[in-house]
Amino acid sequence: MRPRRRLVAGGVIAIAIFGTAGSAAPAPGAAEQTAPAPERPSAGAGCRRAVVFTLPGVTWADVAATRPPALLEAVSEGAAASMSVRTIASRTSYSSGYSTLGGGSRIDGGFVSGAPAEPGTPGGVFRRAVAAAGLAELTERANDAGYNARPGALASAMGSRPLIAVGNADPGMPAPTPGQLGRWVLYAAMNTDGIVELAASEPDLLERDRSAPFGVRTDAGAITAAVDRALEVPCASVIVDPGDLTRVDRYARALGRALPGDRRRALEDADELLGHIRAALDPQRDLLLITSPTSPAWAPQAHLGVAVAAGPGFASGTTLESASTRRRGVVTLPDVAPTVLEHLGLGRPPSMTGRPWVDASAGGVDRISSAIAFDKESVFVGAIQASVSTAYVIFQVVINLATIALLAWRERGGAHAAGGFLETALELAALAVVAFFPATYLLGIVDGHALGAVGFWLALLGLDAALVAMSALSLKAPLDRLLALTALTTIVISGDLFVGAGLQLNTVFGYSPIVAGRFAGLGNTGFAALGAAAVATGALVVHRFNGSGPALAAVAALFAYVVIVDGAPQLGSDVGGVIALVPGLVVTWVLLAGRRPSLLLIAASALGAVLFLGAFLALDLARPPEAQTHLARLFEDVRDRGGAVLVDTVLRKAESNLRVFRTTIWTYFVPPGLAALGWLLARPRGRWARFAHAFPKLRAGLVGGLVLALLGFALNDSGIVIPAVILSFLIPLAVMVHLALEREETA
Numbered sequence: 001m002r003p004r005r006r007l008v009a010g011g012v013i014a015i016a017i018f019g020t021a022g023s024a025a026p027a028p029g030a031a032e033q034t035a036p037a038p039e040r041p042s043a044g045a046g047c048r049r050a051v052v053f054t055l056p057g058v059t060w061a062d063v064a065a066t067r068p069p070a071l072l073e074a075v076s077e078g079a080a081a082s083m084s085v086r087t088i089a090s091r092t093s094y095s096s097g098y099s100t101l102g103g104g105s106r107i108d109g110g111f112v113s114g115a116p117a118e119p120g121t122p123g124g125v126f127r128r129a130v131a132a133a134g135l136a137e138l139t140e141r142a143n144d145a146g147y148n149a150r151p152g153a154l155a156s157a158m159g160s161r162p163l164i165a166v167g168n169a170d171p172g173m174p175a176p177t178p179g180q181l182g183r184w185v186l187y188a189a190m191n192t193d194g195i196v197e198l199a200a201s202e203p204d205l206l207e208r209d210r211s212a213p214f215g216v217r218t219d220a221g222a223i224t225a226a227v228d229r230a231l232e233v234p235c236a237s238v239i240v241d242p243g244d245l246t247r248v249d250r251y252a253r254a255l256g257r258a259l260p261g262d263r264r265r266a267l268e269d270a271d272e273l274l275g276h277i278r279a280a281l282d283p284q285r286d287l288l289l290i291t292s293p294t295s296p297a298w299a300p301q302a303h304l305g306v307a308v309a310a311g312p313g314f315a316s317g318t319t320l321e322s323a324s325t326r327r328r329g330v331v332t333l334p335d336v337a338p339t340v341l342e343h344l345g346l347g348r349p350p351s352m353t354g355r356p357w358v359d360a361s362a363g364g365v366d367r368i369s370s371a372i373a374f375d376k377e378s379v380f381v382g383a384i385q386a387s388v389s390t391a392y393v394i395f396q397v398v399i400n401l402a403t404i405a406l407l408a409w410r411e412r413g414g415a416h417a418a419g420g421f422l423e424t425a426l427e428l429a430a431l432a433v434v435a436f437f438p439a440t441y442l443l444g445i446v447d448g449h450a451l452g453a454v455g456f457w458l459a460l461l462g463l464d465a466a467l468v469a470m471s472a473l474s475l476k477a478p479l480d481r482l483l484a485l486t487a488l489t490t491i492v493i494s495g496d497l498f499v500g501a502g503l504q505l506n507t508v509f510g511y512s513p514i515v516a517g518r519f520a521g522l523g524n525t526g527f528a529a530l531g532a533a534a535v536a537t538g539a540l541v542v543h544r545f546n547g548s549g550p551a552l553a554a555v556a557a558l559f560a561y562v563v564i565v566d567g568a569p570q571l572g573s574d575v576g577g578v579i580a581l582v583p584g585l586v587v588t589w590v591l592l593a594g595r596r597p598s599l600l601l602i603a604a605s606a607l608g609a610v611l612f613l614g615a616f617l618a619l620d621l622a623r624p625p626e627a628q629t630h631l632a633r634l635f636e637d638v639r640d641r642g643g644a645v646l647v648d649t650v651l652r653k654a655e656s657n658l659r660v661f662r663t664t665i666w667t668y669f670v671p672p673g674l675a676a677l678g679w680l681l682a683r684p685r686g687r688w689a690r691f692a693h694a695f696p697k698l699r700a701g702l703v704g705g706l707v708l709a710l711l712g713f714a715l716n717d718s719g720i721v722i723p724a725v726i727l728s729f730l731i732p733l734a735v736m737v738h739l740a741l742e743r744e745e746t747a
Helices: 003-021 040-044 060-066 069-077 094-103 135-145 153-157 185-189 220-232 244-255 260-280 333-344 367-411 416-445 448-474 478-498 524-544 549-567 575-592 599-621 630-641 644-663 670-682 687-694 696-715 721-746
Strands: 050-054 079-084 116-118 121-123 126-132 163-167 195-200 206-208 216-218 237-241 287-291 305-310 318-322 330-332 357-360
Touching: 050 094, 050 185, 050 260, 050 333, 060 260, 060 367, 069 260, 069 287, 069 305, 079 357, 079 367, 094 135, 094 153, 094 185, 094 237, 094 333, 126 185, 126 220, 153 333, 163 185, 163 220, 185 195, 185 237, 195 220, 216 220, 216 244, 220 237, 220 260, 244 260, 260 287, 287 333, 305 318, 305 357, 318 330, 330 333, 367 416, 367 448, 367 670, 367 721, 416 448, 416 478, 416 524, 416 721, 448 478, 478 524, 478 549, 478 721, 524 549, 524 575, 524 696, 524 721, 549 575, 549 599, 575 599, 575 630, 575 696, 599 630, 670 721, 687 696, 687 721, 696 721
Parallel strands: 050 237, 050 287, 079 318, 079 330, 163 195, 163 237
Antiparallel strands: 079 305, 116 126, 121 126, 126 195, 206 216, 287 305, 318 357
16 A cells, blocks of 8 residues: 555544544643543454553663563563664664664664654544654665665555554653654654654643653653553554653753662653553453663663563563574564564565564573673673773784894894793793683673673683693693694684574673674674684694694694584674685695695685585575574575665675774784784794795795785674784784794704
8 A cells, every 4th residue: 555545544544433532632631531442352353463662761670670560570471681772873862763663674863853744633642644854864874874774664564554653752841942852752653754644742641740850741641541542543553652761861861860760750650551551452462562772871881671572472481582683582673673563464574674573481590680680791891892902902012012122132132041031921922812812702601790890800811821821831832832722712712602602792802782783603803713713723733743634634624614613504604704714714724735826726715605605595594584694684685675785785894894994993903913923024034934944834824814814804894803813813823933933043
């Protein structure tokens, strides 16, 4: 049905039902005086309905502190999880959150105000054909983001079934300016033409209260009557914004403090409305989704929100997950619209990147306590990641400078005794650089937020030192110690993928559900560490066994294993990693075998990467939809919408690459790191030739590692981070080899 015809149909329905209610909107507080409602079964018999009840800025910690009974009953009777509210910007605005709810894909609301461009025509409790403001800006931003999102896709996909908006979060009555209105719920319920067929969002939902934020609060009787009327519309689904939670959140952000008393009261009032809605729904037919569309605006860091599903398909006491995350206990905001459509038996439009929620057994876990701990850990790790990365980069730069200074001094005839002590210190420091990566992942076994910042740092440095000490005490040769640590890195990262990638999530070199770039499998930093560790391990193994056939065969098996672990949909599901790893590892192995890579070999390795991806895609498509990865979703999108989707994906990753280059601390490590590596390999004059003669396999490993770094930089959206991480393994290897050459030449 065309949008205009749907608009007319909605108007006819509203007039037929509410014609006796009068043509003018009722005065504040008067909505409950309208005519008695007909029996609910006659209004929606035979139709499934969905109600999306929003709790802006609410976290599971708020729920535990307030203990709202209706929400807790919904949790008990349905499925629950943490909500990742991230859309595109680092903090999700109200317009972004509600637009994403209605779009089923990540949408950046930018500076769009929560206001109606045209208020529509009166129709009893509702206004009909309300035009949401800012559609042009929303659409432009959606197009620029490259996700092919369409604001309003949910309402349009519902066809003739009404999607009704109820709620008003205006910061005052009247609001200071039209541009500061708070009717964000319109963006969740509008269609792709920016039209909300039926909306109860006018000021008559509010009442004055000088003690409330902005001097106004939601009139409980008015919004309850509006919800009742909405549920009487045949086959209607409803999106509800209680209003007061948004006002408290905005007020707290303006003051820079939490306002716990006001937030508690707002959540309690919202819970009373939620309880009324739950009583009005048929649990065998109707679906209730409760979600936080935004993180607390007043909080210094972003948080995870609340997600609950109660109704058909969601068993009591279970935990939510979706194909978007493939991680039990966390779902995303774009998943809400596909979940509604799945419940209504309607098709999901290609523009929706989200996937429906599904439930999974909770295994007797206290879901609320687990969600609170999960949020604390996510916030803690997000806050400490920058300092860890910065310290790690600075430490490496210092070590590199010290190495160059020592070796330059030795070239000028520096004392060998003092040099021997410093050589040992530099070797231990190089081992510490390599051990740092497995230490960060192993520390993920414990909750960092329970340790606190000081305790976390002490534990991390202590674990790093312990790994270095164990290698130094158990192995005599410095290169064997390095081999032990690179092999440990390979084992830790790859082995973790077989048990669910628990050490990738919420670790300092892993990924975060708050950032929401990835939720399962192997992240880009993990790919770089795994690839670099595999190259170094392979080179050290072939060197140790003098390039023997069995050693080369073992390394070939190791490289194949790494590619499979990185790319298999059940494990790493890393598309860009496979494209970089296959040619990078093939070139490395050929160099280790003592051969020169040809153009034909390089072309064959690129074809091999495509074949690996094809095999992984076939495996992915054979799995249930809720288990499929982004590789299968990309294939489906290209099939449904054409090659432009692939072009958009490549461009989006290129833009991300450039953005990371400008913002990450790792950018400042790569140039001096490459300079240090070049100095180590070229000084003193003729060292590269002596290196090739004494340690040909290790030199081959360094060259292969640089090839992998270049490919990883070009083919992953983490950009400069990839070569920086790989250099963190290659430079220690070069340092150890250089010092070994020094000892041989002075022996």
